[in-house]
Amino acid sequence: MSSLWLSFELAGCVAGILLLVGMPVAYWLAYSRWRGKFLLESLVALPLVLPPTVLGFYALLAMGPRGPLGKLWMALFGQGLAFTFTGLVLASVVYSFPFAVQPLIAAFENVDQKLLDASAVLGAGKWRTFRRVIMPLSLSGVVTALVLSFAHTLGEFGVVLMVGGNLAGVTRTVSIDIYDRVQSLEYAQANHLALLLLAISFTVLCLVYGINRRAWAPQWKSWIAR
Amino acid sequence: MDREVSPSTLIASIRKARRDAAGTFTLDVAIEAPPGITILFGPSGAGKSTLLDCVAGLVRPDAGKIFVGNDILFDAAKCIDLSPQARRIAYVFQSLALFPHLTVQQNIAYGLSDLPQKERQARLDGILAAFRIEKLRNQRPAQISGGERQRTALARSLVTAPRGLLLDEPLTGLDAELKAAIVDDLRAWNAEWRIPILYVTHSREEVDALGERVIAMDEGRIAGRGAPMDVLDAPRRKRLAQASGFENMLCATVVELRERDGVMRVRLGENACEIEVPLVHAFPGDRVQVAIRAGDILLASQRPSGLSARNILEGRIELLEQRGTMCIAQVDCGVKFVARVTPGAVRALELSAGKQVWLVLKTHSCHLVD
Numbered sequence: 001m002s003s004l005w006l007s008f009e010l011a012g013c014v015a016g017i018l019l020l021v022g023m024p025v026a027y028w029l030a031y032s033r034w035r036g037k038f039l040l041e042s043l044v045a046l047p048l049v050l051p052p053t054v055l056g057f058y059a060l061l062a063m064g065p066r067g068p069l070g071k072l073w074m075a076l077f078g079q080g081l082a083f084t085f086t087g088l089v090l091a092s093v094v095y096s097f098p099f100a101v102q103p104l105i106a107a108f109e110n111v112d113q114k115l116l117d118a119s120a121v122l123g124a125g126k127w128r129t130f131r132r133v134i135m136p137l138s139l140s141g142v143v144t145a146l147v148l149s150f151a152h153t154l155g156e157f158g159v160v161l162m163v164g165g166n167l168a169g170v171t172r173t174v175s176i177d178i179y180d181r182v183q184s185l186e187y188a189q190a191n192h193l194a195l196l197l198l199a200i201s202f203t204v205l206c207l208v209y210g211i212n213r214r215a216w217a218p219q220w221k222s223w224i225a226r
Numbered sequence: 227m228d229r230e231v232s233p234s235t236l237i238a239s240i241r242k243a244r245r246d247a248a249g250t251f252t253l254d255v256a257i258e259a260p261p262g263i264t265i266l267f268g269p270s271g272a273g274k275s276t277l278l279d280c281v282a283g284l285v286r287p288d289a290g291k292i293f294v295g296n297d298i299l300f301d302a303a304k305c306i307d308l309s310p311q312a313r314r315i316a317y318v319f320q321s322l323a324l325f326p327h328l329t330v331q332q333n334i335a336y337g338l339s340d341l342p343q344k345e346r347q348a349r350l351d352g353i354l355a356a357f358r359i360e361k362l363r364n365q366r367p368a369q370i371s372g373g374e375r376q377r378t379a380l381a382r383s384l385v386t387a388p389r390g391l392l393l394d395e396p397l398t399g400l401d402a403e404l405k406a407a408i409v410d411d412l413r414a415w416n417a418e419w420r421i422p423i424l425y426v427t428h429s430r431e432e433v434d435a436l437g438e439r440v441i442a443m444d445e446g447r448i449a450g451r452g453a454p455m456d457v458l459d460a461p462r463r464k465r466l467a468q469a470s471g472f473e474n475m476l477c478a479t480v481v482e483l484r485e486r487d488g489v490m491r492v493r494l495g496e497n498a499c500e501i502e503v504p505l506v507h508a509f510p511g512d513r514v515q516v517a518i519r520a521g522d523i524l525l526a527s528q529r530p531s532g533l534s535a536r537n538i539l540e541g542r543i544e545l546l547e548q549r550g551t552m553c554i555a556q557v558d559c560g561v562k563f564v565a566r567v568t569p570g571a572v573r574a575l576e577l578s579a580g581k582q583v584w585l586v587l588k589t590h591s592c593h594l595v596d
Contacts, residue, residue: 117284118323120310122337122386132336136327 002169003177004196007154010085010173014092015150018100021093022145026104027130048098056162059091063163083165088173091163092153100149107141108134140211151204154197234295235260236390236422240280240287253277253287253446259390259422263413265433265454266426268443274426275320277443278392281424282317283310294389294422316383317392322375324367330378331363337386353385356415373404380408384415391423397432406435472593473520473564478503480512489536489589492516495561501537503592517593523565524586525555527575537587539563543579546572553577557585 029041047055062069063081069090073081081087111134119129135142157175164171166180174193181190239256253273257264266274279285281292283299286307292300299308299315325333334353338346354360357377362370367378376396383391397405416423425436433440433454442450442457450457478492481500488505492514503516530538541559548554553572557563563585567577577583 112321112323114319114321114323115325117282117310118317118319118325119336120284121282121313121315121317122382123311123314123340124336125311128339133325 003172003174004193006085006169006172007174010088010092011150011153013089014096014153015100015146017089017093018096018149019142019146022097022100022104022149026101026108027134029101030105030108044101045098047095052095052156052158053162055095056091056159059087059094059159059163063087063090082163083167083171085164085170088160088164088171091159092156095156095159096149096152099152100145103141103144103148104138107138107144110141111137143211144208147204147208151201154204155201234297234389234422236281236292236294236424238277238281238290238292240277240290240292240300242276242280242285242287244276251446253280255443255446255448257424257441257448257451259424259439261420261422262416263423263425263436263438265436265438265440266424266443267433267440267457268428268449270428271445272443273446274428274443275394278317278394278424278426281390282315282392283308283313284317297389314386314388315390315392316386316388318379318383318394318396320395320398322367322379322396324375324379324382326367329364329366330359330370333367333378334382334385336382349385353381357381357411373400373408376400376408377411380412384419387419388421390421393423393425395427395429398427398429402431402435405432409436472517473566474516474518474523475595476516476518476561478514478516480508480510480514482510483508499539499560501539501587501592502589503594504590506594515595517595518563518587518591520554520564520566522588522591523563525557525565525567525571525575525577526584526586527577527581529584530586533586535586535588537585537589537592539585539587541583541585543577543581543583546577546579555583557583559585 025040025044029037029044060082061067063073064070065074065080065082070081073079073086081090115133115137116129119133124132155175156173157179160171160173160176164173164176166172166176172180174197178190178193178197181187181193236259237257240253242253244251244253251271251273253276255273255277257266257277266277268274276285280287281299287300287302289302290300291298291302294315298304298306299313300306325336328336331350331354335346335350338349341349351360354363357380359374359377359381362374362378367375370378379396397408400408412423425432427433427436438453440451440454440457441448476494478494478501480490481493482491483505484490485505489502490505490508491500492503493500494516501516506514508514524535529540539559541557541563543555544558544562545556546553548569551569553567553569555565555567555577557565565585571577575583
């Protein structure tokens with residue numbers, strides 16, 4: 001069961017970090033008029049099409065003792081990155097990046113430009129406009145970003161296997177654990193974990209689609225008002 | 227913060243070229259708006275909204291200057307371009323752009339966040355009363371009526387004590403009575419604050435209701451300015467004439483010039499039906515456009531005599547229909563005219579489709595347009 005908690009911990013960290021990092025990136029991608037914007041857009045979407053093993057392979061190289069990231073980490077904190085929980089978080093952030101950024105971009109772009117103009121004419125700078133107009137009106141996008149990056153991290157396998165290895169309590173996430181148990185023919189335990197993961201994933205997705213269908217919109221709105 | 231406003235004139239003299247699918251559009255205007263309402267009138271696509279966007283600072287002109295009183299908002303030559311936040315020009319969009327997630331009170335307080343709490347509350351209470359929306363404080367935009375939304379949008383803009391107000395067709399979709407009530411409240415507010423208000427509309431009715439000064443625009447240029455009567459009752463451009471309610475637009479050929487009388491005779495259509503119109507710079511054989519208001523045409527059931535009007539045309543009513551409180555008669559005199567008559571006149575003259583009638587046109591009701 002510890003593998004399940006580890007997965008939750010990982011997914012929680014990744015979703016939190018992605019929200020903080022994804023917000024400014026999504027803001028820039030939604031509102032920038034720079035012509036070369038497509039370059040960054042493609043970069044952000046890359047994890048969607050790359051096999052996790054490719055991503056994991058390069059992450060491992062970068063984080064290894066001779067990789068740039070690994071060396072930097074060693075110099076800063078006196079320890080390596082590969083096969084650690086921190087390394088796993090870093091790789092997962094990259095892997096789940098599009099799942100956080102794309103719902104945010106969609107939500108930001110959906111905010112009526114006239115509302116932003118009105119805010120500017122009323123004297124509000126970019127930050128106040130973001131805080132008081134864009135954010136509250138993009139809340140469903142924020143929730144979607146959080147939940148999707150959480151769920152996507154929960155279910156990842158290839159990247160974890162490449163970067164984290166299989167260290168109990170450190171990098172053995174639930175998906176690795178299931179794979180392990182199947183390999184050692186412990187079908188009952190594998191089934192137990194797999195079923196749990198299935199139930200959790202389904203619940204999480206129900207949450208996302210429910211919010212996007214505005215099933216709970218009135219509640220959300222009164223929650224903002226308070 | 228210093229929010230005192232002194233009466234000052236808004237002056238904008240700008241050029242802005244814009245390229246889109248339809249080709250290049252150039253806005254090239256110089257306008258002056260003293261305190262009070264100045265109407266910007268013109269057909270859609272005339273560049274009215276672009277002009278407002280430039281004044282508000284949302285669009286950067288290619289060249290020119292914009293200032294209010296002595297304060298420069300934009301000067302291309304001096305590289306001055308104040309941000310929309312710094313201009314203190316209020317702008318009410320056609321869509322109103324109320325924040326849907328905020329209440330009426332929160333919407334109105336949006337531009338006041340720099341003020342201390344006490345002053346903010348005082349301003350809020352004042353403007354809520356001035357626009358009669360105190361009871362709506364805690365409602366959201368989706369919960370209030372169209373007219374109330376328009377009042378809220380006006381209040382939100384004016385509560386910041388701006389030095390100019392831009393209104394982009396803010397009252398479209400309201401009935402005349404509601405419109406008049408809101409305009410009255412706006413005038414009452416401005417009697418005290420004396421700021422220039424640029425009011426964009428393409429509705430002739432609104433121009434008449436708001437009165438005062440009008441600037442007519444067409445295809446990115448100023449097509450006329452002055453009192454509504456002078457500008458819109460004698461338009462010089464065809465598109466403007468159509469927009470300002472000239473139901474009859476007729477192609478004509480100049481037949482004869484009578485310089486001494488200040489008139490000329492033109493032939494309408496290919497038909498031999500001729501009328502007398504005011505003299506303009508033209509030569510016999512030139513093609514011209516004549517614009518006549520449906521309301522300026524008199525209908526007679528017998529050939530009239532002893533009239534000063536020079537143009538009497540014989541024709542037959544093709545169609546008669548009631549529109550609101552007026553009747554519209556379509557009359558075929560070789561060319562087709564639209565005339566407006568009251569239902570009383572229809573009864574008195576026993577007008578009906580197929581009946582023979584005579585149209586009477588004063589020379590100076592016939593306007594030549596480009």
